[in-house]
Amino acid sequence: MAAPDVFSPTTLGPVRLRNRTVKAATFEGRTPYGQVTDELVDYHLAPVRGGVGLTTVAYLAVAPEGRTHREVIVVGDDTLPGLARLADAVHAEGAAIAGQVGHAGPVANGRSNGVPAIAASRMPSPLSMQLVRPASEADLTRVTKAYVAASRTLVRAGFDVLELHMAHSYLISSFLAPGLNRRRDRWGGSLENRARLARQVARAVREEVGDEAAVTAKVSLSDGFKGGVTTDAGLEVARLLEADGHLDALQLSGGSSLMNPMYLFRGGTPVEEFAAAMPLPVRLGMRTPVGRGFMKSYDFTEAYFRDKALRFREELSIPLMLLGGITKLETMEQAMADGFQYVAMGRALLREPDLLNRLQAGRSVEGVCIHCNRCMPTIYAGPGTHCPVALEVTAGRDATLPQT
Template identity: 80%
Template sequence: MTEIPDVFAPATLGPVRLRNRTVKAATFEGRTPHGQVTDELVEYHLAVARGGIGLTTVAYLSVAPEGRTHREQIVVGEHALAGLSRLTEEVHATGAAIAGQVGHAGPVANGRSNGARALAASRMPSPLSMQMIRSASERDLTRVTRDYVAAARLLVRAGFDVLELHMAHSYLISSFLAPGLNRRRDRWGGSLENRARLARQVARAVHEEVGGEVALTAKLSLSDGFAGGVTTEEGLEVAALLEADGHLDALQLSGGSSLMNPMYLFRGGAPVAEFAASMPLPVRLGMRTPVGRSFLKEYPFEEGYFLPKAVRFRERLRMPLMLLGGINTLATMEQAMADGFDFVAMGRAVLREPDLVNRLAAGRATAGVCIHCNRCMPTIYTGTRCPLVTPEPLTIAAR
């Protein structure tokens, strides 16, 4: 019988040794108003690093200007190198490792905010910019793949231990995977193998550039949660293709769509009023319509809510897997280890309590205190935080 690992014991992820098996999931920090690392961003990650997390993940690091969800995000390049290097150095000083979530937002990007038209698998209207999103051309896809490679090389120079390729949530790669968003009739559309071509191409290109120097992971959907999105069966097939290619050290299993159904990922309260208040006037008015109100669907919160679907991936795959989704208790973490998962990723739990891992490991707690009201979600525009703990917004971001 295989011994069940201790979630708080050291573990290996690719070429990287982590002090434990806990991961702070990538959630946009709202602390880069000018696309640069700030003191506030450093402190945000130092809080969870000092609090015992094994790996903290910086989000969101865009490979191209049009790949930002909006203009207040970092585009990876020489201009950002000094700040990113400072961030990794300070996190390393705590004993934690640091990951960078690398991606292209595709149709989730606000082209009007970015000043650059968004890209997707197929042409579609953007509810964010009120513009039409361009269908990516062959030239675009070649250039974006090269952008991933260049970003990966620079992040290695900056001292990151892990690179997480974003392949979920209807971002660019995910938009190719979803049949409802990918209506192409060329080699990038149609069959699942064609729709997975971009994901595999990016993983291969990045691995050829930096594989072995850092751990390479991908965030992949186990279900998009909307008609025309990636189903669990399709997610399993994509995961199997990525595993067979051998370019990744682990998969982080997520779900939902930032564009079509964000609450499928978060579960719990749907902060409709708070979200509407944080948005520009056209979007705010749109959220008052029946269609707008249906955007933030409410799903009951359940501890470890992705576990039943994730177990199917664990049964199918041999590669390391990170479990995400409503992990707040020591019992869930231990169950994940017993079910064969290699790491557990947390977002809201450590946003509310940055020192939660230390407290769980020391036996001072058995569960986090997050109530899953999701009122943290709209704070991404003023500095992501738990409003129950930090009632006053930060003032570093301007929309």
């Protein structure tokens, strides 16, 4: 049977998508007061008008201590009107909208949030220079209920897809990683115990929303650090999630926002730009040998997670989203031939929000993102996540245009 056209309509659980492309969750930096802004709406409308089938709103926290920092949206009654406005705007352009539902766990900046961060086990936070406390049984019950409440709110707001964040050393991921989870209770030790929170959250969310929305999870192909989730362990977690039957798809990611962020991004390593955007203590730390070791360097190759993802594709039947350095039409077509149901893109669409329209129309065969990763520090520096190269190119072009 011929592979499907990546630009043909499809379904994701109960949701109809106009094509098989996904704008992956990339922190927007456009919610300075923890509320939806016009700038956030415009940020998502750009790739939607550019042809993407599903756009994903990043870092929607289920609880105050689950924010990466204080500007992040906490899903609740007070943020519902703005979220509904965002969903309506996306739907008006013919696309679907996903909300990345998450608890940052040890990736949360407790000092910025004004609430202590929690994780699987006690650990120091390089972000807040505080100790992250181990989550109690009461915490885990509360957080699970918070996932349910946030998911219900997003469905009320009109969101089509709920993406449960289970990667990048966020709370659920911190339980999965043996190096971060040193517990001796029912949440630690064996992989089945360490996967208990992931499975509990997936089940609770599905039971709450039923078929009112698609439910997916972002999972790890490999965390990229000693003591993190390996590919073998990640595959076993995926098998457990598939067997439970609560999810409509898995998005395959990797790396750790806490331990090895560049494992996810590949390409340029903008250490100086990152250091300049950080608070002084973190800035000084990043300029030490230890800090520079945190920002490892990985060469960029097209679809750099494909080899690991193929193992998941061979052993699982659940629909999968391929992510990681996809910039070429032939890569997207190969993903369909490999049996992946969707392709997810981040930096390529940040550089060129209209890339998919041009690929579909035959005006381009690949994006122009140079994988310098200079977009990453703009998360912290403002006025919102953006591609500095695109701004520089635009400024150069504008300078050559006739003045009227």
